[in-house]
Amino acid sequence: MNTEKYLVAYFAQKGKEETSNSAKLAKQAEALLKEKGVDIETFVITPTETYPEDPEAFLIATKAEKELKSRPELTAKLGGMKYVKDILLIAPNWYDSVPAAVLTFLDSYDFTGKRVVPVISTKDPADKVRQEIRNFLPNTWVLDGVDVEENSTEDASKELSEAISQMFQPSTSKH
Numbered sequence: 001m002n003t004e005k006y007l008v009a010y011f012a013q014k015g016k017e018e019t020s021n022s023a024k025l026a027k028q029a030e031a032l033l034k035e036k037g038v039d040i041e042t043f044v045i046t047p048t049e050t051y052p053e054d055p056e057a058f059l060i061a062t063k064a065e066k067e068l069k070s071r072p073e074l075t076a077k078l079g080g081m082k083y084v085k086d087i088l089l090i091a092p093n094w095y096d097s098v099p100a101a102v103l104t105f106l107d108s109y110d111f112t113g114k115r116v117v118p119v120i121s122t123k124d125p126a127d128k129v130r131q132e133i134r135n136f137l138p139n140t141w142v143l144d145g146v147d148v149e150e151n152s153t154e155d156a157s158k159e160l161s162e163a164i165s166q167m168f169q170p171s172t173s174k175h
Contacts, residue, residue, distance in 0.1 A: 005083045006033065006167065009043045010090035011102050014050045014075065021121040021153040022090045029088055029119070029160050036164070041084070045091075047072040047101040065100040072101050074108075081109045086117065086167045092150070093122035093129050103136065111140040117166050118145035121153055143167075 008029050010022040017023060026042060033040045049072060052058045065072070091098040098120075118133055120126035126147045134142040143166045146159040 004085040005080065006038050006040045007043060007078075007081075007084045007087045008033070008040055008090065009045055009078075009087055009105065011045045011092065011099050014046050014048065017044050017046055021092060021148075021150060024153045025090045025119055025121065025148060025156055025160065028156060029090065029164065032157065032160055032164055033088075041078075041080070043078045044076070045101050045105045046075045047099075047104075048075050049073075062094055062099070066095055066097055070100045071104040071107060074101060074104055078109065084114060086115045087111075088117050088119060088163060088167065089133070089145075090119040091121075091129075093120050093124065093126045096126075096128040097132055098129060106133070106136055111137050113139070113141075115141040115143060115167065116145075117143045117163050119148060119160065119163050120145065121148045121150050123150050 008026050010020075010026040012018075012020040012023050023044075026044075030040060030042060052061055064070075089102070091102045116133065116137065118126075118130050120129050122129070130142065130145060145166065146163045148156045148159045
């Protein structure tokens with residue numbers, strides 16, 4: 001019996017688990033993977049604290065998280081990570097980084113020998129974000145992944161298909 005699983009893990013602010021850009025991308029990725037007949041699990045990376053609605057207060061709070069290297073508590077834990085082979089990690093680009101809650105998620109599990117394919121919703125190229133993930137997970141295959149234009153998350157099937165194809169290609173290098 002094959003117990004290997006594929007994981008779609010995406011970031012969402014508390015209260016926006018179904019409406020965020022990452023959630024829209026995750027739903028599209030799930031559909032594309034199901035079309036391929038792939039057994040997947042989905043996990044929402046959600047901090048327990050709610051971010052401010054006011055744009056300026058939001059900016060202050062999220063920049064402080066980054067500067068302080070915060071690791072906010074998450075609303076849920078993922079069971080069965082040892083069976084996960086590949087992870088499609090979907091997150092926004094916040095100041096050339098992923099949200100602090102994503103780093104909490106990455107801190108919480110052993111990713112040794114697994115492959116992570118980052119899908120970053122962004123206004124600018126997310127090369128620094130991918131490098132941060134690689135540096136954060138030195139014993140993990142962090143593949144190139146894809147950038148998805150922040151305003152184009154309604155239909156990102158082309159980008160997501162590219163990311164998914166990376167999940168099924170043999171890895172020859174960590175970086």
